[in-house]
Amino acid sequence: MTENAALPDQMSKTYNASEIEQPLYRWWEAGGYFKPTIDPSRKPFVISMPPPNVTGALHLGHAIVSSIEDALIRYHRMTGRPTLWVPGADHAGIATQNVVERELAKEGLTRHDLGRAKFVERVWEWKRVFHQRISDQHRRLGVSCDWDRERFTMDEDLSRAVREAFVRLYERNLIYRGAYLVNWCPRCGTAISDLEVEHEEEDTSLWYVRYWTEEGDKYITVATTRPETILGDTAVAVNPSDPRYGDMVGRKVRLPVINRLVPIIADEAVDSSFGTGAVKVTPAHDPVDYEIGIRHGLPVIDAMNDDATMNREAGPYQGQGRLECRRNLVADLEAMGDLVKVEPYHHSVGHCQRCHTTVEPRISTQWFVRTKPLARPALQAVRDGRIRIIPQRFTKVYYEWMENIRDWCISRQLWWGHRIPVWYCDECGAQICSRVDPTECPDCGSSAIHQDEDVLDTWFSSGLWPFSTLGWPDETKDLDYFYPTSVLETAYDILFFWVARMIMLGLDMTGEVPFDTVYLHGLVRDEEGRKISKSLPDAWRYDPLFVIEEYGQDALRFTLLTGSTPGNDMKLSQSRIEANRNFANKIWQAARFVLGNLDSRASEFVPPAKPLAPGAQVNTADRWILSRYHRLVGQVSRLIDGYQLGEAGRQVYEFLWGEYCDWYIEMSKVRLRDGVQASADAARRVLVYVLEGCLRLLHPYMPFVTEAIWQYLPHRGQALIVAPWPQAGAVDHAAEEEIGTLMELVRTIRNARSEYGVEPGRRIAAIIAAGERLPFLQEQSPVLAALARLDGGRLRLAESPDSIPGKALALVVGGLECYLPLASLLDLERERARLRTDLERLATEIARSEKLLANRDFVAKAPQAVVERERDKLVGYHERRAKLQEQLHNLSS
C-alpha cells in the first residue's frame, strides 16, 4: 500500500514503467523537489544544462547529457548540498532560420518576401511551439532541473547580457570589423566559423591549365581543383628555389578567356612537388593564397556573388553557378587547347555543418573577436588547476587549440539572432556601439543612422550561458550564490565550440572561472559503431522516446550510464537496454518479496539507523550482507566523486542482483519459513534496511523504479529524491570470509550435481569435515541444505572426517572437506547401465571410423578436409571413451 497519489495502491505483478514514470515526474515537479534552497553556510552544486536547440527533436545526444547530469544532480542533492540544475533552450541561429525558411518555401515564399520584421515574428511563433515540445520531451528523460529557472538565449534579460558582453569587448578593442577571408556558406548566405565547417574526403579532378606570357612566347602550366577560381586569380606563384621557373619570375601571364595580366611571383609557401610546381593565386577564395596576397600586395578579386553564382569579374560566365561555370570554362580551355591534362584527385573539402553545402572560402567584411588576449587567462585557469578537464587527455587538446587560436568570426548574415549592437552614421560615417539604441549620431548629431544588418554567432550567447542564466550582468541573489557553477558536462566534440568560449568569456566578464570541472562524455553509436543519424534505416530504434515507451526511462538511462566511460564513444545495444529493463523488474520483484513477508507489520520495519537491534539474535548472514552493503556504499560514493559513474552503477547492479537477490534473499527464505520469530524478524529488518539503502544508491541511475519502490516500502521522509545519501559503515571481515566460504561450498556442490546430472528435485546426502568452521556451519546448516539441495536428515557436520563412505565424491572448499556419497547422487545400478550402453555405442562408432580411415581409397580420394574431420572425430571418440570408463570405474570400486 502506498499513500502516494501518483502511484497505484498496490505494486503491480511486474514493473510497468509506462504506468509509473510520467505521474511520478509530475509529482516530483509539483512537490518542488527540483528546487534548491539557498543556504549560505553550504557550497551549492550547480550545473547549467547545455541548452538544446529550440527547434530540435530529442535525440540520444540529449539523453546521454541528461543521464549524466541528472545522475550527478540527484547524487549531490541527496548528499544534502543545495543543488541547482538550470535548464534552457538555444535559439540556434542558422538551424532555426533554415527550418522556418523551409516551411516558407512550401508556401512558395522566401524570407525576403516577408521582410525582416515579419520573418522574425514568424520564427518566434515557431519557437513558441517547438520550445514547449523540446521541454516536454526533456521531462520524459526524468531531468530534475528547476523549470522555474528555465532560460532561452533570446529572453530579454539574456539578450541584455549578450549586448553588455559585446559592448564591453568592443570598448576594449577586443571586437573589430574588417574584410577577411571567411568560410562562406552559399546556401545559408552567411559566414560561418572554422568550427562549423566539416571536412570530408572527396574524389575530384586536378585540372592542368596553360597560362601564356604577355608576349605569347612561353607558357606556364598550373594545376587546380577549382578551375572557376581562375577568374579571381591575381598572380601565379612558384617556389623561389625551383630551378624550372627561375627565368619566369617577374614576367606576366594572361589568364585564359578573360585575358587579365597577372605577375609570376616567388613565394616560400609554394610546394614544388604539387602539380607542376606553379600555382595560381586567388586571394579572395583561398586561405593560403590570401596570405600570399598580403605578402606580395596583390589585388583581391572576388569573382562570386553571395549565392556562389559568378559575378561580373567572371566575364562571359557572369550569372552562372560555380559548378556550371567550372564545366563551361573547362570546355572552353579544351577548345582553346590550353587544357593540358586532367588527373583524378582525392582531397578534403569543407562543408557547412548545418546544410552540408560545399563551403566557399571568401573575402568578406565581418565582425571578429580578438581571441588571443582572452585565451591567455583561459589557458592559465586550466594550467593552474582552477578548472579540471575529465578525462585528463583532453587537457592537451585544449592547450593546443587555445595556443593556436585564431580570431573568432562572430557575425552571421542571418535575421534570427542577437542583432549586432552597432549603428553607422549616414552623414559622417561614425560607428556607434551602445548599450541602448541610439537615435542620433553622437559625433554630428544626425538622425540618419542605421543598424548593422548582421546577427551574432549563436555560440556568442552560449558562451555566456553559465552566468547569463543566473542574472548577469545584474548582481542577483542567484548569481551571487550559485556562480561559479560546479560542472560543465558535454560531449567532447563541442569542447571548442562551447567549453573553451565559456571559459574565455566567463573569466573576462565575471573575473571567475565559470565552473571548476569539465566532464566530457563520448558519442553514442549504434551496435555496429556507426554514428547514429536520421539516415540510418533503423534510426527509429535509437529514438529515445521510442526506447522510453518500449523499455522505460530507467532502462535507457542505466544503459547509457553504465555503458560509457568519460571521453570514449559507446555502442548502444538493444539487448543491453532489454537486460536493464529486466534489472528494474528484478528489483521490483525483490521488493514485492520483502513486502509480502512484512504483511500487516510493515510499520514495524521502518529502516532504523542501525539494522541490528542490540541483543537481537545476530545471524552471520545478516552481518555479511550489511558488511557487503556498507562496503558498497563507500565504493559507490568514491566512484561517483571521481566521476566513474559507469563503474559505480555496475557495482550497485552486481550487488543487488547477485549478493542481495541471489544469495541473501534465498538465505532469508529459510529463516522466514522455519518459524523462529526473532530470527525471522532480524532477517526482515535487514532485508528492508539493505534494500532501502540500495534504492538510495541506485536512485541517480534509475530514478523512477527506485522512487516507486521506496514509496511502497516502509520509509522515513516524503520522497526518495530528497532522502539522505547512505553512509558507509564498518566492514565485518570475519562474516565476509565465513559466508564467502559457504557460498563457495554451495557453488561447488551445485557444480558437482550438474556434472553428474542429478535431477534438480533430488535431495542428496553430504558429510562435511568443517574444522574450526563447525559452529558456523551448524548455524547455517538449514541454509546450506536449502541452497545446495541437501537432505537435512543426511547432512553430517563434523570437525574432522570420520567414516567416509567408499564411493563418494570428495570436494575441497577453503579448508572444508565435503563428501557426497555417490549412491545418494545417483541410482548406481541405473547409472552403470547407462554408462555401459554409451560405451557400446561408442565402440561401434570407433570401429566404423577406424575401418574408414584404414580404407586407402577413402584416404586418397576424399577431400583432405573430410579426411581430417574423420580423424578428429576418432580422437574425440577415444577421449570420450576414456572418460566414461573412468566414471564407470568410480561407480564400481
Ligand SMILES: [Zn+2]
Ligand atoms: Zn549552410
Ligand SMILES: [Zn+2]
Ligand atoms: Zn554622424
